[in-house]
Amino acid sequence: MxxxxxxxxxxxxxxxxxxxxxxxxxxxxxxxxxxxxxxxEATAPTSEPTEEDTDATSEPTEGAAGGTLLDGSQEVEIESYAGTYLAPTVEGGVALVEDPAANDVPAQWIIGPVEGGGDGYQLTTVALTDGEPSCLTLADGADPSLGTCDPADASQVFSVATLDSPEQVSISNEAGTLAVDAESGSLTVHPDGAEVSSTFTLAAS
Incomplete structure (x- = not known):
């Protein structure tokens, strides 16, 4: 055992x-x-900037007042608050017309700094008379008119001030502010720019 x-x-x-x-x-x-x-292994997502992100930059509006529309490099149409357009007449004057394309003479303008420096702008017609452009003129006690361009003529030197949007402007000089007469619908001069009828819109043509 x-x-x-x-x-x-x-x-x-x-x-x-x-x-x-x-x-x-x-x-x-x-x-x-x-x-x-x-x-x-925790892989952290990578966020690479896309082409759209890198291109999304804020740039001034091309053609806005204070930009190319006021440096004398572009032709512009000048529309009143009433939907009419500032245009030269065949008689050598200036008036408001319903359709700038149907006007007898070109209704476009060049708005550029006064030649030789200094503050202010001249509004010069694209239409030529005897091969020369004309300039908008506002003189004391006179209706808006056109004259031979002279940068030394104070009645042709304007302040072009932007309003609610860059394209909306008021046009004035020592004689007053360019405006539309409410009764006749024609151009007139106001002592100041408080009236809505003194609002004009610039558009590249």
Whole structure:
């Protein structure tokens, strides 16, 4: 009996070892090891500027008053608040017309700084008389008219002030402010620019 008990003990220990080996993670096919475990790397999204973002810059409106419409480089049409347009007449005067395209002479203007420097602008016709342009003239006690361009003539030197939008302006000099007469619908001169009838809109033609 004693010899049999001693022989069974190693066999029992061998059986326990085999049982434990069968229950090990490797035997179950669990391959979770440091080299095979999934890695969760947080990739930070990159925000690269697109072409639209880089082009979205705020630039002055081309042709706005104070820009190219007032530097003498563009022809403009000058529209009154009443929807009529400032235009030269065949008689050599200046009037308001319904359709500048249908006017007998070109109804476009060049608004540019006074030649030789100094403050102010001259409003010069695109239409030529004897090969020369004419300039808008506002003189004390006289109706708006056209005259031979003379940068030294104060009646031809204007302040062109922007109003609610860059294209809306008032045109004035020492004689007063260019405006539309409410009754006749013709050009007139107001002592100041408070009236809505003194609002004109510039548009590149």
């Amino acid at each position: 004693r010899t049999t008990s001693r022989a069974l003990l190693p066999i029992s220990l061998l059986g326990v070892a085999l049982a434990l080996a069968g229950c090990s993670p490797a035997a179950d096919g669990d391959s979770s090891s440091p080299s095979s475990s999934p890695t969760s």
